[in-house]
Amino acid sequence: MSKRIDVNDLNVYYGDFLAVEGVNMVIEARSVTALIGPSGCGKSTFLRTLNRMHEVIPKAYVTGKAVMDGQDLYGPGVDPVEVRRQVGMVFQRPNPFPTMSIADNVLAGVRLNNRRISRSDATDLVERSLTGANLWNEVKDRLDRPGSSLSGGQQQRLCIARAIAVEPQVLLMDEPCSALDPISTLAIEDLIAELKNNYTIVIVTHNMQQAARVSDRTGFFNIAGTGKPGHLIEMDDTTTMFSTPSVKATEDYISGRFG
Amino acid sequence: MAVTDSPPSEPEAPPKVRAGRAPGRLGNRVFQGISTASGIFILVILAAVAIFLLVRAWPAVTAAPSAFEDVGFMLGRDLWSWVWPLLFGTAISSVIALVVAVPLSIGIGLFISHYAPRRLAQGLGYLIDLLAAIPSVIFGLWGIQWLQPLVSPLFTWLSTNPATAWLEENVGPTIFSGYQAPARNILTAGLVLAIMVLPIITATVREVFLQTPRLHEEASLALGATRWEMIRQAVLPFGRSGVISATMLGLGRALGETMAVLMVLSPGYLINFFLLQPGQHQSIAANIASHFPEASGIGVDALIASGLILFVMTFGVNLVARWIIARRAEFSGAN
Ligand SMILES: Nc1ncnc2c1ncn2[C@@H]1O[C@H](COP(=O)(O)OP(=O)(O)OP(=O)(O)O)[C@@H](O)[C@H]1O
């Protein structure tokens, strides 16, 4: 259960403002794709178009194509709700539902759209998802405690458990470790390495070492100046990107000699 | 290092922790004084009201039952058998008001906060606030002139439809039995109250719903929630304690509302659930207003005693609300 995404000539607009222009990208199944680039270049904007989360923002829209295993994500009659079930998302700040217990948080997505789940299935799924997110051992004795009673790193893993509980094809992560300490960050990175056996993962990060450690392919976004649209400058295997990138700007950015 | 033309300055003495008082101390003190005084002032007022009620009600509370025989409006009853029906009337009219107003307010609040386009939402918001500014006498007039004729056919139907008739025949009288026009009954009063408490509840829940963290809404949507599911998953749980507070605000207003009930309801002093019959119920506040001018002696004390009970009732309602909110504070998102 993982699919590849082909992005073709994608433009993203916020009203009149063209935020990201002309992205062509192949996101391979069962791999980790890292998106890097300076602040404001449109990484989050682009990422959110992959599960149509940009539509939450009034007046935001895209032109171009994003095709997941032959299915056009923007095709007529495609329900964004369905797209988001297939393409899950983990946010920069951990956001478990504070009004729900840990177990209910894991089941939050499964219970949507009138889906019913028997109690024993639910128990299994909670254990499976939390184990998948490397959190089971830490929380198995307090599944009925509120999700907000966990540490930041645990909360983020809870969010990952919640995202994988609905068995998506693709998992998008927008700076999932930027609010975490180094140890929690390592825990999440290990988790990403495991998850890629089953999922297609796209991760935005500001941390070069992290991109180098976890990803198979890396895409570098850049922006010519404020008010200009962001572009995908270069995309290649991570090892190539970090050793011999073909564009000078990539090399400057990666080596820290930037702007 | 930036290079400057200025000559090298001699090494400065390291900054010391300044002795003496920090500047702005006075402002702090003044402000603290004012806010403490305001807090105490509120407590004092509350205590003064409570003490006034207690002191003035005491003669009635301790009087022998026979003492009230001469008080005309008490119909020869002693204090408690006179007050219970009033308490009941107050409670039932307020409950009707909340049963109607709370779901409606949540609906309107959600529509304004999460469904309506920006412009429309703003307009609606103003409209609701305007509704709050209408004096209750006007609501009373409106209830008599407009609402009563409007609901009369509905009430007739409720009272005479086959289901009610069947129940009356086989089980006994229902809450809808025995409607008599005009609709000067407790249900009409409750409906008028519902309209009156609608603005305050709507305005409060709308604010609460608007404060739902974007993060939680997006968490829900990213899991594949529809808008309504997102509202159930993120907005309503987050707004739960706010909805309870808003309900209590509304209840406070409904319990104490005098004019509209006085004008709409044909009073009675019974305890029953015949919502559509006139002359069955009366609320404490409306009762005080209608009898205070003619009351004298122990009658005044009795009315004040009923006021004390209303006071205690509102107080109790608030305590319970707080307890409900506190009980699940851990899951509230405030931490
Ligand atoms: N909701 C929005 N409405 C209008 N413009 C937006 C919105 N969100 C982002 N933008 C604009 O789109 C551009 C790209 O923003 P985006 O958040 O995608 O950058 P980013 O690469 O994720 O930056 P960062 O690394 O700081 O997260 C910026 O110019 C930003 O101002």
Ligand SMILES: [Mg+2]
């Ligand atoms: Mg971003």
